[in-house]
Each structure stands twice: as C-alpha cells, then as structure tokens.
Amino acid sequence: MSDMATTTDTRLMAGPPSFVQTRPLDPLPPPMKDSGAIGWVRQNLFSSPLNIALTLVCALLIAWVVPPIIKFMLIDAVWDGASRADCVVQPDRPQVGACWAFVIDRIGFFTYGFYPIDQRWRVDVFFALLAFGVGWMAWLDAPRRDLGVIYFFIVMPVLSVILLLGLPAIRLPSVSTEQWGGVLVTIVVATVGIVASLPLGILLALGRRSEMPAVRMFSIIFIEFVRGVPLITVLFMASVMLPLFVPDAWSPDKLLRALIGVALFSAAYMAEVVRAGLQAIPKGQYEAAMALGLGYWRMMILIVLPQALKITIPNIVNNTIGLFKDTTLVFIVGIFDFLKSIEVGRIDPNWATPVTSTTGYAFAAVFYFIFCYSMSRYARYVEFRVAAGDRR
Amino acid sequence: MDQQAPKPELKPAPLRTGVAVDMVGVHKWFGEFHVLRDINLRVTRGERIVICGPSGSGKSTMIRCINRLEEHQQGKIVVDGVELTNDLKRIDEVRREVGMVFQHFNLFPHLTVLENLTLAPIWVRKMSKRQAEEVALHYLKRVKIPEQAGKYPGQLSGGQQQRVAIARALCMSPKIMLFDEPTSALDPEMVKEVLDTMVHLADDGMTMLCVTHEMGFARQVANRIVFMDAGQIVEVNAPEPFFANPQHERTKLFLSQILH
Numbered sequence: 001m002s003d004m005a006t007t008t009d010t011r012l013m014a015g016p017p018s019f020v021q022t023r024p025l026d027p028l029p030p031p032m033k034d035s036g037a038i039g040w041v042r043q044n045l046f047s048s049p050l051n052i053a054l055t056l057v058c059a060l061l062i063a064w065v066v067p068p069i070i071k072f073m074l075i076d077a078v079w080d081g082a083s084r085a086d087c088v089v090q091p092d093r094p095q096v097g098a099c100w101a102f103v104i105d106r107i108g109f110f111t112y113g114f115y116p117i118d119q120r121w122r123v124d125v126f127f128a129l130l131a132f133g134v135g136w137m138a139w140l141d142a143p144r145r146d147l148g149v150i151y152f153f154i155v156m157p158v159l160s161v162i163l164l165l166g167l168p169a170i171r172l173p174s175v176s177t178e179q180w181g182g183v184l185v186t187i188v189v190a191t192v193g194i195v196a197s198l199p200l201g202i203l204l205a206l207g208r209r210s211e212m213p214a215v216r217m218f219s220i221i222f223i224e225f226v227r228g229v230p231l232i233t234v235l236f237m238a239s240v241m242l243p244l245f246v247p248d249a250w251s252p253d254k255l256l257r258a259l260i261g262v263a264l265f266s267a268a269y270m271a272e273v274v275r276a277g278l279q280a281i282p283k284g285q286y287e288a289a290m291a292l293g294l295g296y297w298r299m300m301i302l303i304v305l306p307q308a309l310k311i312t313i314p315n316i317v318n319n320t321i322g323l324f325k326d327t328t329l330v331f332i333v334g335i336f337d338f339l340k341s342i343e344v345g346r347i348d349p350n351w352a353t354p355v356t357s358t359t360g361y362a363f364a365a366v367f368y369f370i371f372c373y374s375m376s377r378y379a380r381y382v383e384f385r386v387a388a389g390d391r392r
Numbered sequence: 393m394d395q396q397a398p399k400p401e402l403k404p405a406p407l408r409t410g411v412a413v414d415m416v417g418v419h420k421w422f423g424e425f426h427v428l429r430d431i432n433l434r435v436t437r438g439e440r441i442v443i444c445g446p447s448g449s450g451k452s453t454m455i456r457c458i459n460r461l462e463e464h465q466q467g468k469i470v471v472d473g474v475e476l477t478n479d480l481k482r483i484d485e486v487r488r489e490v491g492m493v494f495q496h497f498n499l500f501p502h503l504t505v506l507e508n509l510t511l512a513p514i515w516v517r518k519m520s521k522r523q524a525e526e527v528a529l530h531y532l533k534r535v536k537i538p539e540q541a542g543k544y545p546g547q548l549s550g551g552q553q554q555r556v557a558i559a560r561a562l563c564m565s566p567k568i569m570l571f572d573e574p575t576s577a578l579d580p581e582m583v584k585e586v587l588d589t590m591v592h593l594a595d596d597g598m599t600m601l602c603v604t605h606e607m608g609f610a611r612q613v614a615n616r617i618v619f620m621d622a623g624q625i626v627e628v629n630a631p632e633p634f635f636a637n638p639q640h641e642r643t644k645l646f647l648s649q650i651l652h
Contacts, residue, residue, distance in 0.1 A: 282498075284494060284496050284498035285498060285500065287461050287494065287498060288492075288494065288498035288499070288500070289500075290459075290461060290487065291459055291461065291487060291490075291491070291492040291494075291561075292487070292511070292512035292516065292560070292561075292564060293484055293487040293488035293512060293516045293564065294511075294512060294515060294516060295480075295484060298515050298516075302511060302515065303500055306502050307500075307501070307502050310502070
C-alpha cells in the first residue's frame with residue numbers, strides 16, 4: 001500500500017504516469033456473516049481454536065449427562081400406581097425411572113403436612129390470598145399499589161392467621177401449628193422471613209450508621225453477633241433456650257419462635273447489604289436533602305433509601321434466595337417443612353423402592369429451583385425497569 | 393394546569409432583622425487542621441457577597457457553616473436572628489429559610505425535574521401537590537426550562553441541571569441563597585446561562601452569598617467581595633476598589649494570577 005503510494009508520488013513528480021488502471025479492481029470478498037442463526041453459531045461457538053475446543057467439550061458433556069436424566073425422569077418414569085409394587089423392577093419392565101406415582105400419591109402430604117384433610121381448603125385459600133398479594137406488589141404497573149401495600153402488610157396477614165389457625169367463633173375449627181407442614185410451612189417461614197427481614201435490616205443498617213452511640217452500638221452488636229453464629233444455633237436458641245427464660249404460659253408457639261429466629265437472622269444479613277447501598281450514595285445527596293430542610297427520616301425515606309435499595313436489588317435478592325433455601329433448616333427444631341415431609345415420605349414402607357428417594361429429592365430440587373429462579377428473573381426485570389426510569 | 397388559577401404566594405417572608413447573617417469570631421477545625429480562623433462577617437438584608445480566594449482557603453467551609461452542613465467549634469453564627477447551636481429544631485428552621493446551590497448540582501437522580509422541585513415544598517412547607525407544582529413551574533419558567541419538567545436530571549445538560557438546582561432552592565422561597573462554586577463543574581459555554589440566572593436573582597433583591605471564581609460576575613453583581621486565604625478573611629471591599637486597588641499583597645498576587 002505505502003509502496004504503491006510512494007511509487008505514484010515519484011511518478012507524479014516525474015511527469016505523466018506511465019500506467020493508468022482502466023478497469024475497476026475485483027471487489028473484496030463479502031465479510032463473514034455475523035447475523036442470523038449461522039452467524040450466531042460462528043461468532044459464539046467457533047470463533048477461535050480455543051472456542052472450538054470448548055464447544056466440543058461442552059457438547060460431549062451435554063451428550064453424556066442429559067440423555068440419562070431425560071431417560072430416568074421422563075421415558076422410564078412411572079406415572080400411575082398405588083404402591084411400591086408399581087415402581088419396582090418387574091420381568092416385563094427391566095428399567096424403572098423416577099417413581100412420580102409416589103409424588104402424585106403423597107402430594108397432599110407434601111403440601112399440607114398433617115393439616116386436617118377436610119380443612120385443607122383453608123390452606124388453598126391462603127395460597128390464593130398470598131399469590132394475589134405477591135402479584136399485586138410485584139407487578140410494578142398494577143393499579144392502586146398503595147391499596148396493595150395495605151392489603152399485603154395488614155389485611156392479608158390478619159386474614160391468613162385467622163384462616164390458618166382457625167377462629168371457632170366463626171366456625172373455623174382451630175388447627176395447631178403442630179399440624180402444619182410441607183409447602184405450607186416452607187412458604188409461611190420464607191414469606192415471614194423475607195417480609196420482616198427487609199424493614200428490620202434497613203433499620204439496623206441505618207442504626208449502624210447513626211450518630212447516636214447507643215443506637216450504633218446496639219446495631220453493631222446485634223449484627224455481628226447474629227452473623228457470627230450459624231442459623232441452626234439461632235433456631236436452637238429460639239426453640240430450646242427461650243422457654244427456659246419465659247414461663248410456660250407465655251412461651252410462644254414453636255413455629256412462631258422459629259419464624260422470629262429466621263427473621264432476625266436474615267435481618268442481620270440484610271442490614272449489611274443495605275449498608276453497602278447506603279455507603280454508595282454520594283455525600284452530595286445527603287447534603288442537598290439537608291439543605292432543603294428535610295429532616296433525617298424524610299431524607300432517608302424520600303432520597304437516600306430509594307437510591308440505595310435500587311443499587312442493592314441484586315444483593316437483596318441473593319439474600320432472599322438464600323433465606324428461601326435456609327428455611328429447610330427449621331426441621332432441626334422439629335418443624336415439618338417441605339423437605340422434611342419428603343424425607344418422611346421417602347422412608348414410608350408402602351413406597352420403599354430403590355428409586356423413591358431419588359424421585360423425592362428430584363421433586364424437591366424442582367420445587368426449590370422454580371421458586372428461586374423466579375425470584376432471580378423477577379429481580380432482573382425490576383433492575384431493568386428502574387434503570388430505564390433514570391438514566392444518569 | 394389551569395392557567396387562570398390564582399398565583400400562589402411566591403414572595404419570601406421578609407427577613408426578621410436587618411442582618412441576614414452574622415458571623416462573630418468563628419473558628420473551625422477539621423481534626424488538627426485549622427480551617428476557619430476568626431471569621432467575622434456581617435451580611436445585611438439584600439446584600440450580595442462574593443467570596444473568592446485560592447482553593448483550600450476555607451471559602452466553601454465558611455458558607456457551609458451558614459446552613460450547618462459544617463459545624464463550627466467556636467464563635468457565633470446568627471442567621472436571620474436564629475443562632476446556630478446543636479439544637480436540631482433551630483438548624484431545620486435555618487435550613488428552611490436558606491437555599492443552597494452546590495458545585496455538583498446534587499439533583500436527586502431518581503426523581504423527575506418536577507419532583508425534584510416539589511419535594512421540599514410538599515414535605516417541608518406542607519404545600520398541596522397542586523400548589524407545589526404551580527410554584528415549581530413558575531420557577532422553571534424563570535430559569536427558562538419549563539419544557540424539561542418531566543425529564544430526569546441525567547437527561548439534562550450541566551447548565552440545565554444547575555438551573556434546575558437553583559429553581560429547586562427557590563421553590564422553598566428562601567430568604568438567603570448560598571452558592572458554592574455553582575459554575576465550576578460546568579463546560580465553559582454553559583457558565584453564562586447559569587450566571588444570567590443568578591444575575592436575575594440578584595436584580596430581584598435576593599440576599600446572596602456566592603463562592604465563585606467568576607470575577608466578571610463579582611464585578612457586576614456584588615456589593616462586597618470577600619477575599620479569603622488560609623482560613624482567614626484577608627480583605628473585604630466593594631468591587632471597584634477591590635479590583636482597582638487591592639490592599640493586601642496576597643490579594644494582589646491572587647488577582648494577578650486569575651486576571652490575565
């Protein structure tokens with residue numbers, strides 16, 4: 001290129017050129033296609049030797065892992081049956097996959113625990129109330145979200161307590177929490193934990209940054225102490241040690257104690273997440289709010305927290321997902337959550353087969369995955385929405 | 393919005409005393425660093441003070457003491473008859489009446505321009521939303537950007553953002569306005585639009601304290617220019633003698649460096 005330019009220059013200086021191109025050059029070949037399916041594959045899977053090698057390794061891994069799972073879960077699976085006989089190897093059925101008949105047979109137990117069978121509709125109504133409330137709060141364009149807040153934080157909890165515990169005055173027989181179990185308990189513990197831990201965590205985070213020494217000390221001690229012990233310890237303390245200090249008559253219900261334990265535990269973690277968000281807010285925001293005469297709480301509620309919570313959404317959801325799975329630990333203090341109900345179901349002699357345990361655990365995995373993945377996707381949606389709201 | 397609605401009361405209440413700000417023997421330390429040394433300054437009603445001086449001389453700290461964004465450790469500061477102490481009620485009382493404009497605008501990025509302007513009137517002045525929006529639009533027109541009301545601060549230019557910040561302070565009908573280097577973070581071509589807004593404000597008789605390096609603005613608007621160095625007020629004078637005949641060596645040096 002530069003050679004040619006120099007030659008041309010010399011020629012130009014020397015006089016008329018001795019050679020003139022009369023025909024256009026052949027066109028360059030078109031660039032590699034980088035859109036459409038083929039383009040995508042080429043760009044993302046086969047762009048370099050390393051990429052090609054990785055693609056091949058991944059393809060082999062998938063080919064090795066996925067077909068057996070599909071075969072076990074779907075192709076060889078048993079869908080109907082009434083007892084273990086339907087899920088064991090028979091001469092006419094040499095391969096037995098997942099025993100979904102077991103899950104279908106015990107689904108009521110997994111969902112409601114020992115809740116009286118004729119009262120199970122109350123749990124269904126509770127699920128519906130909760131789903132309605134969550135939907136109202138989660139759908140950001142929903143009408144009258146101010147009413148939704150009242151419903152979610154006041155109306156629904158009161159209705160749910162009456163519904164689930166019972167109120168003989170209105171002909172709802174009482175059901176003790178000892179009889180609650182399965183998905184019901186998991187959902188109750190997770191919801192209470194998540195809903196209580198965020199406000200508590202915000203208060204603790206503000207307390208830790210407070211200029212009042214007593215408030216700050218209390219927050220630091222609480223956060224560091226609770227973070228310093230395992231959840232199991234907190235649950236044990238809540239269920240074993242609390243009754244030692246409080247007279248029997250005052251002693252709160254076993255489930256309630258676990259709920260408080262879980263809520264306080266996750267509040268300590270939430271506090272640190274929120275504190276990180278508070279620290280990311282520029283000092284100028286605080287100063288501008290103060291200069292306008294907004295007091296401490298208005299400054300926090302109107303200016304600082306909306307921005308701080310927005311940037312901590314990924315971490316808040318991370319905590320929430322962790323909490324949802326940590327609820328499985330309440331079985332240690334004798335509370336019958338979803339995983340525990342599967343644990344009991346799988347050792348039922350009526351369904352004792354080589355595949356029962358695998359099936360039960362697979363079912364539990366799918367259950368937890370659906371909930372956690374939904375939370376994760378929802379968080380992405382919220383992040384996207386708030387980012388669109390304010391481009392800095 | 394109803395065009396014929398009665399105009400809301402926009403005039404700030406008059407200052408209670410002839411003295412807007414009175415600083416007597418004010419000292420302040422940042423740890424070991426003595427940032428303000430014996431500051432004595434009395435600003436009367438309607439006066440426009442420009443504060444200049446090299447960076448690190450304590451100009452910003454001084455005006456931030458007036459609405460207690462910084463706490464002074466010794467001396468007395470009285471703003472419109474209210475002495476600043478640790479009493480939070482008094483601090484809030486002073487802040488309600490003193491508007492401030494910052495170098496970096498400090499608009500609230502999660503709120504629209506209109507929401508930025510109506511927030512404090514609604515929550516601090518207890519105005520109705522409708523009334524606050526009327527006031528906000530009035531001041532947005534005055535800073536010449538009513539069409540930006542629905543946008544977020546991040547969508548505006550620096551000059552527009554600073555004008556919104558001025559309007560935001562004005563919506564509280566302040567008796568005194570503090571400006572902390574309002575044009576220092578702006579691109580050169582946006583400085584003028586902000587200074588013009590401030591000149592208008594001065595023409596309306598607002599009591600203003602302004603930290604700035606814009607000497608043209610100081611000459612045009614200030615009643616007095618305060619020159620600070622190393623935490624002290626070195627020289628206070630009217631603009632004419634200040635520029636024509638500076639008294640102190642330090643002032644001469646400073647002026648020779650910034651006026652080319």
